Amino acid sequence: MSRNKQDASGQQNIEETSVKNLSGMENRPASKAGPAIETRLIHGGDAEGDESKTLAPPIHMSSSFSFDTIGHAEEVMAFESSDYVYTRGNNPTLRLFENRMTRLEGGTAAVAFSSGMAAISSVLFSLARPGDTILTHKTVYGSTHTVTAKLLPRYGINSASVDLTDPSRLEEILEKDAGGRIKVIFFETPANPTLAVIDIKTIAEVAHCRQVTVVVDNTFATPYLQNPLALGADVVVHSATKYICGHGDAMGGVAVTGDSAYGFSLKFDYMCELGGVMSPFNAWLMLRGLKTLAVRMDRHVQNAGKAAEFLENHPRVRRVHYPGLASHAQFDTASRQMRGAGGMISFELEGNLADAKLFIDKLKIIKTAVSLGDCETLVQLPAAMTHRGYDRERLAEFGLTESMIRLSIGIEHGDDIVQDIAQALDA
Numbered sequence: 457m458s459r460n461k462q463d464a465s466g467q468q469n470i471e472e473t474s475v476k477n478l479s480g481m482e483n484r485p486a487s488k489a490g491p492a493i494e495t496r497l498i499h500g501g502d503a504e505g506d507e508s509k510t511l512a513p514p515i516h517m518s519s520s521f522s523f524d525t526i527g528h529a530e531e532v533m534a535f536e537s538s539d540y541v542y543t544r545g546n547n548p549t550l551r552l553f554e555n556r557m558t559r560l561e562g563g564t565a566a567v568a569f570s571s572g573m574a575a576i577s578s579v580l581f582s583l584a585r586p587g588d589t590i591l592t593h594k595t596v597y598g599s600t601h602t603v604t605a606k607l608l609p610r611y612g613i614n615s616a617s618v619d620l621t622d623p624s625r626l627e628e629i630l631e632k633d634a635g636g637r638i639k640v641i642f643f644e645t646p647a648n649p650t651l652a653v654i655d656i657k658t659i660a661e662v663a664h665c666r667q668v669t670v671v672v673d674n675t676f677a678t679p680y681l682q683n684p685l686a687l688g689a690d691v692v693v694h695s696a697t698k699y700i701c702g703h704g705d706a707m708g709g710v711a712v713t714g715d716s717a718y719g720f721s722l723k724f725d726y727m728c729e730l731g732g733v734m735s736p737f738n739a740w741l742m743l744r745g746l747k748t749l750a751v752r753m754d755r756h757v758q759n760a761g762k763a764a765e766f767l768e769n770h771p772r773v774r775r776v777h778y779p780g781l782a783s784h785a786q787f788d789t790a791s792r793q794m795r796g797a798g799g800m801i802s803f804e805l806e807g808n809l810a811d812a813k814l815f816i817d818k819l820k821i822i823k824t825a826v827s828l829g830d831c832e833t834l835v836q837l838p839a840a841m842t843h844r845g846y847d848r849e850r851l852a853e854f855g856l857t858e859s860m861i862r863l864s865i866g867i868e869h870g871d872d873i874v875q876d877i878a879q880a881l882d883a
């Protein structure tokens with residue numbers, strides 16, 4: 457059990473728990489190579505030469521930008537200048553958000569999108585051609601599954617779901633792919649909603665031997681807890697709607713890469729032409745959210761550790777999936793590649809679907825909602841909600857059960873979250 461206490465001021469004192477704080481992130485020193493992530497979250501990619509000197513970045517709510525002369529217009533349209541044309545191509549507030557995300561993920565280019573799904577679908581469209589196959593981990597976010605399993609096949613792009621927690625399986629699959637049809641491997645780590653952790657470095661090594669591109673959805677971990685590009689991934693995508701925004705009030709997505717030429721093509725051949733651009737106001741909200749990402753994530757991790765440990769020790773709970781628990785199947789991988797176990801938990805009750813529904817209905821502070829990464833703790837039933845697009849008959853094959861409950865642990869007081877879970881379990 458967790459031994460957290462309150463001091464006289466009601467502040468939460470986080471003491472030792474049996475949940476591992478993966479690599480001791482609170483003691484992480486600033487890197488000699490440059491500012492630490494806490495500093496980059498606030499200053500990374502700061503714009504030079506803004507005459508207004510506003511401390512908070514201005515929101516450039518303009519769809520178009522004027523040119524000095526027609527010659528200037530021609531120069532900008534030919535990409536000989538980085539001045540602005542039209543917000544669907546670029547905008548100063550969007551550029552600042554993209555530059556900050558580039559610094560945070562350790563890439564060379566980032567593209568902002570209107571939602572996580574706009575980022576994911578554009579990245580997949582940009583990397584695959586008719587006849588190619590996209591390999592995904594067996595569980596990914598429901599809409600990502602719909603795009604790969606149902607939409608892309610209409611354009612001749614096939615997909616297959618495999619268990620990527622076992623990299624030797626991937627080697628076998630790639631070996632059998634004599635025609636070299638597999639061009640992209642896409643996975644989330646931790647995965648939604650099973651919290652499976654996939655070894656980014658090993659998967660990237662295996663994939664790169666066959667010139668396969670690796671795309672990692674880093675939504676659950678955020679750049680604060682995990683940097684897939686540093687571990688060998690080629691592209692990182694985020695639903696910025698979640699932890700990056702942090703307040704559940706704006707949609708957004710972003711893709712980051714270490715390949716500038718690919719980043720340029722993704723921006724101008726896909727985002728710009730397909731049209732899933734982020735609004736400048738949302739980019740400003742994302743920049744505001746990033747400023748507090750480090751402190752929010754620290755609290756999400758502390759509270760989730762406490763809740764996971766409570767659930768694991770509760771007699772009415774059959775199984776808990778949380779990468780910070782030593783019982784998690786990929787605990788060692790999580791310890792190697794993450795700086796904290798994140799704020800997401802999924803679990804199974806002793807009992808059936810009706811018991812899971814009753815538990816959810818009895819929660820008082822915790823709200824039933826589909827999103828995640830907000831300040832509020834949220835609960836949902838993935839098979840009935842976010843992952844509804846999965847074939848009912850094949851749920852087990854995908855590692856899902858109808859009664860799996862997913863929690864997005866918020867930043868309320870950890871004891872209140874645990875007490876709410878406890879009273880609903882008693883009920």
Ligand SMILES: Cc1ncc(COP(=O)(O)O)c(C=O)c1O
Nearest residue numbers: 571572573597648675695697708
């Ligand atoms: C892991 C993951 N990736 C992508 C998405 C899609 O993001 P958005 O809702 O911003 O389109 C979600 C949404 O829940 C998600 O959980």
